[in-house]
Amino acid sequence: MxxxxxxxxxxxxxxxxxxxxxxxxxxxxxxxxxxxxxxxxxxxxxxxxxxxxxxxxxxxxxxxxxxxxxxxxxxxxxxxxxxxxxxxxxxxxxxxxxxxxxxxxxxxxxxxxxxxxxxxxxxxxxxxxxxxxxxxxxxxxxxxxxxxxxxxxxxxxxxxxxxxxxxxxxxxxxxxxxxxxxxxxxxxxxxxxxxxxxxxxxxxxxxxxxxxxxxxxxxxxxxxxxxxxxxxxxxxxxxxxxxxxxxxxxxxxxxxxxxxxxxxxxxxxxxxxxxxxxxxxxxxxxxxxxxxxxxxxxxxxxxxxxxxxxxxxxxxxxxxxxxxxxxxxxxxxxxxxxxxxxxxxxxxxxxxxxxxxxxxxxxxxxxxxxxxxxxxxxxxxxxxxxxxxxxxxxxxxxxxxxxxxxxxxxxxxxxxxxxxxxxxxxxxxxxxxxxxxxxxxxxxxxxxxxxxxxxxxxxxxxxxxxxxxxxSHEDTASRRLRSIGIWVYRSYYRGSSYIINVGCKLIGTENNMEIEERRRIIQELEPFKSKHDSELGFLYEKLGQVYFMRGDYDNSARCFSKSIDVDAMNLHSVKELAVTCLKTRRFSLASDLIDVYNQQVNDPVVTEPTGLTLSEYINYIGVLESSGRDSLSIQKALDQVQLF
Amino acid sequence: MNHSRLFVVLIVGVFSGTLQLGGAQTWSDPVRFESAGGIEFRWRDFFTRTDTVSHFFEWEFMNDTDSSATFEYVITGDNGEERIGRITLKPRRKKLSGWYFSGDKIVDVALAKVAFESISNNSGLGSGANKRK
Structure with a gap:
């Protein structure tokens, strides 16, 4: 009809x-x-x-x-x-x-x-x-x-x-x-x-x-x-x-x-x-x-x-x-x-x-x-x-x-x-x-x-x-993810850093482009950050990880510190900063940081055992150092420390 | 000590699927040390990795004094495995650590080179040997 x-x-x-x-x-x-x-x-x-x-x-x-x-x-x-x-x-x-x-x-x-x-x-x-x-x-x-x-x-x-x-x-x-x-x-x-x-x-x-x-x-x-x-x-x-x-x-x-x-x-x-x-x-x-x-x-x-x-x-x-x-x-x-x-x-x-x-x-x-x-x-x-x-x-x-x-x-x-x-x-x-x-x-x-x-x-x-x-293509998908991630950060906010992170990962590690792009994005988002910014904290953490993988521990430590600055609740960054301090032989600081991490994450119930093993390894390096072991032995022990 | 073997467990997260949570996370009775009054130690069997049947022991050193304490320790499991370390504990603070052992329990904890702030107590290893669990 x-x-x-x-x-x-x-x-x-x-x-x-x-x-x-x-x-x-x-x-x-x-x-x-x-x-x-x-x-x-x-x-x-x-x-x-x-x-x-x-x-x-x-x-x-x-x-x-x-x-x-x-x-x-x-x-x-x-x-x-x-x-x-x-x-x-x-x-x-x-x-x-x-x-x-x-x-x-x-x-x-x-x-x-x-x-x-x-x-x-x-x-x-x-x-x-x-x-x-x-x-x-x-x-x-x-x-x-x-x-x-x-x-x-x-x-x-x-x-x-x-x-x-x-x-x-x-x-x-x-x-x-x-x-x-x-x-x-x-x-x-x-x-x-x-x-x-x-x-x-x-x-x-x-x-x-x-x-x-x-x-x-x-x-x-x-x-x-x-x-x-x-x-x-x-x-x-x-x-x-x-x-x-x-x-x-x-x-x-x-x-x-x-x-x-x-x-x-x-x-x-x-x-x-x-x-x-x-x-x-x-x-x-x-x-x-x-x-x-x-x-x-x-x-x-x-x-x-x-x-x-x-x-x-x-x-x-x-x-x-x-x-x-x-x-x-x-x-x-x-x-x-x-x-x-x-x-x-x-x-x-x-x-x-x-x-x-x-x-x-x-x-x-x-x-x-x-x-x-x-x-x-x-x-x-x-x-x-x-x-x-x-x-x-x-x-x-x-x-x-x-x-x-x-x-x-x-x-x-x-x-x-x-x-x-x-x-x-x-x-x-x-x-x-x-x-x-x-x-x-x-x-x-x-x-x-x-x-x-x-x-x-x-x-x-x-x-x-x-x-x-x-x-369907890595380079174009990477570009798209990064760009929509930036918009999401400025609007919906939650989860934006995951999108940006995956977009940056797709760039690949062959040259310095990934680091440059991560830095550029962080710089672009900084003016929009809120007081406790978990998304920006995550992006700093990921940049720190990329630096760590390249053996640039100073920049890595800076990024993890920045991550904690913008998001005090990002305990991963605390642990990662402890690892970075260990790598750069700042044992006392590494020990203090991992204590903070364990008290937040593993006390009274253990939720992340890696924090405990890292603490124990820092203690072990402490013995090597105090017992006057040669630097090569200590370095050998440190070389085995990784973020993950 | 074999570093490779020791550090492998730092990537425990990768094997999280093979972890089996232990029962109650019940702490042992505290162990006290004659040579280091105010320092306490306790441990618990947190979980067992089902693939390697190794126990993950969590332990805790506590400094119940108003002085900063630095010391070295040896923790021994019932299969004779040892963990050594050196820590500095600030006043009224505790330190959590943990590691894998093939045995079922920790049987001995010994402290050495104990120093409370500037006061040194250089008693030898074995100061806590009578506090076996």
Missing amino acids: QTRGSKAGNRSVGEKGTPGSSLGVTSFLLFLTLVLIYSLASLLPESFLWGVNQLAAVSTPVRLFLISGAILITIPAVSRILIEPFERFLRVAAERKKSVLIIAGIIGAIGSVVFYQNRIITDMYGDSRTLLNLLAGRHYSITDLFGFNDTEPLTRLIHQSLSRSLGLDQKLTIQIVSAITGGLFLIAVLLFVVHSKQPPIWKVFAGIILVSLGANQLFFGHVEDYTLVYLAIIVFLVLSWRLFEGRKTLMAMMGVFALGVGLHVEMLLLTPALTYAIFYSNRDRFPAIPRPLRPKTIIAALILTLACGLLAYMFYFKAYEFTSDNQNEIASKIFLPVNNPLPFPHAYSLLSLEHLSDVLQELLLTVAPGALLICILALVRFRELRWDDQRTIFFSIAAFYFLLFNLTVNPILSMPRDWDFLSLAAAPIAFLSLALSTHFFDGSTTRRTMNLLIACSLGMGILSSTVFFVN
């Missing part, structure tokens, strides 16, 4: 002589604006523009080549050459259903290999390390699927079972599953576009949008729990698209939904959309049902859920403020606070500009720019679109709850690092844009305008998809 809603709804958005005739101009201007943003952001790698600054990690010639390539594609003659063969292929494929299955299988297989070959080089994104530790230390079984202790039991069960049954390393298993899931995604996309009841030119557009989603980074061997649920969400949305095309897919949708909830609890965000689909499917069977399907009723329901959410935020989660800097409290409150006790500029909160900017950057990173272009066009031409179209309503509901979640949840590892956790929103937003785009591809829009829309989406997709390349 598709009703014509607004008065303007009957007017074509691309019709000549109407406001719709400017569609091409508007979309091209938006395209140029986004290309300009990508270009400028590439010059500001450490800024808030982390969702669009992926070009900063590649060399200037490559950058210029990509930007000019993106613009070149929009030239009508060029776009025609690119689009028409695809269009012909999709037209033929729609007629040969058996062949399309074989072609989809081949594309899926090739895609899996490409995803795996270009897998993410670092395990810094998401919580890969914690996940691998968890899977190594806990055995998952079917019973875990029926408990509430885990938010993603089925994904973990699949990963663990495959790893054990195939005898493969857990990390490698997850990487392979990720790449194969990517292949399945490509199959699903191809089958979706081929079988949809839209014109072939729209199918080309839909294919570009779905393939250029930044969230597809999950398929590049990403070691986390979001890949399978992302595919489940895509399949759910494809089935729902088919539902609004008149197919009976509701039961399949419910099955995928149930499976998806087992894969990851975030799937529950689709509950309101599924409820709408259930009402929609049964609208003819029960006369009372059309009422809840009305836009006004839906808006009222959305407001009601928002009110309930606000009450839960205030009184159940008590998330409006953090009373401490305790990690357990932060994690248990799930959502971002309105009041963060950290000092400026680290007081990242629900209403801070940094957070709102991060949400936008997350969207730019994980959603295809073409999809965002359509959403912006739809808002610009708000009055010309049919917003009461059932499919548009369904995808709006789905996208709304994911966006609301992204806006309010606390990304414990910071948003640039935890992009995977928030990337699931990309799927409903992409499908919402596809639903909206049908208004622009409805036959009355000129062919030239439709070609331009596709070309703009493809051009921007090329620019945004560079992130896949950036994260």
Whole structure:
């Protein structure tokens, strides 16, 4: 049941002589604006523009080549050459259903290999390390699927079972599953576009949008729990698209939904959309049902859920403020606070500009720019679109709850690092844009305008998809990690030093570059440091370790001292300074420092035995020294002292 | 003394997966020294490394006096292994240390070259020999 809603709804958005005739101009201007943003952001790698600054990690010639390539594609003659063969292929494929299955299988297989070959080089994104530790230390079984202790039991069960049954390393298993899931995604996309009841030119557009989603980074061997649920969400949305095309897919949708909830609890965000689909499917069977399907009723329901959410935020989660800097409290409150006790500029909160900017950057990173272009066009031409179209309503509901979640949840590892956790929103937003785009591809829009829309989406997709390349190569991933780490330090703050540290480690130890870069970053962050700065303390400690490894004990000691200065709670630095003092034969100071360490860490309960053995070794060297042993013997003993 | 063997345990963190926590972390009775009044020693078997079946003993020297004390010590395990060291303990302070032993317990602690601030007590090794555990 598709009703014509607004008065303007009957007017074509691309019709000549109407406001719709400017569609091409508007979309091209938006395209140029986004290309300009990508270009400028590439010059500001450490800024808030982390969702669009992926070009900063590649060399200037490559950058210029990509930007000019993106613009070149929009030239009508060029776009025609690119689009028409695809269009012909999709037209033929729609007629040969058996062949399309074989072609989809081949594309899926090739895609899996490409995803795996270009897998993410670092395990810094998401919580890969914690996940691998968890899977190594806990055995998952079917019973875990029926408990509430885990938010993603089925994904973990699949990963663990495959790893054990195939005898493969857990990390490698997850990487392979990720790449194969990517292949399945490509199959699903191809089958979706081929079988949809839209014109072939729209199918080309839909294919570009779905393939250029930044969230597809999950398929590049990403070691986390979001890949399978992302595919489940895509399949759910494809089935729902088919539902609004008149197919009976509701039961399949419910099955995928149930499976998806087992894969990851975030799937529950689709509950309101599924409820709408259930009402929609049964609208003819029960006369009372059309009422809840009305836009006004839906808006009222959305407001009601928002009110309930606000009450839960205030009184159940008590998330409006953090009373401490305790990690357990932060994690248990799930959502971002309105009041963060950290000092400026680290007081990242629900209403801070940094957070709102991060949400936008997350969207730019994980959603295809073409999809965002359509959403912006739809808002610009708000009055010309049919917003009461059932499919548009369904995808709006789905996208709304994911966006609301992204806006309010606390990304414990910071948003640039935890992009995977928030990337699931990309799927409903992409499908919402596809639903909206049908208004622009409805036959009355000129062919030239439709070609331009596709070309703009493809051009921007090329620019945004560079992130896949950036994260799959050491040097570019290193640059990206360092730059986003600096932004995280200035905004979310917590965990920024880990990102910077891994980025610096990837530089390699062949020359002095790593040390120089670490020093540069510390110098850059110094003006923003707070009174007790654990992140900066960690960075000083890591610089001290690099100096230590090179045998530069004086600089190493300076860095460990500085680390303790900025963060008195960094007891690792105390121990490391003790080791450095031992190396430089300042035995008395080494002894005093290790006493401080042991009293903090090993008294009354031993938590770090290395502090005790180091203390004992200092005592032993003390005997060698006092007994008048030759310097060579003492040096021999000292040579065996290492930091780890 | 073989330095390599001794220092290997400093990388104990690497082997943390092979550690088995001991029972209660219960301290021994304090050992006192006739030649060094005010100095006390106690130890406990903190954990056992399951791969090498070696016990990690934690020990503590305490200076219960108002003077700074410097001395050398020899700690002996029941398999005859020894640890030697030299420490300076400030007044009313303690020093925690620890090491691996193949035996089950510490059987002897002896102090030597004991000096309280400027007062030297050069009694020989064995001053605590009668305080065996």
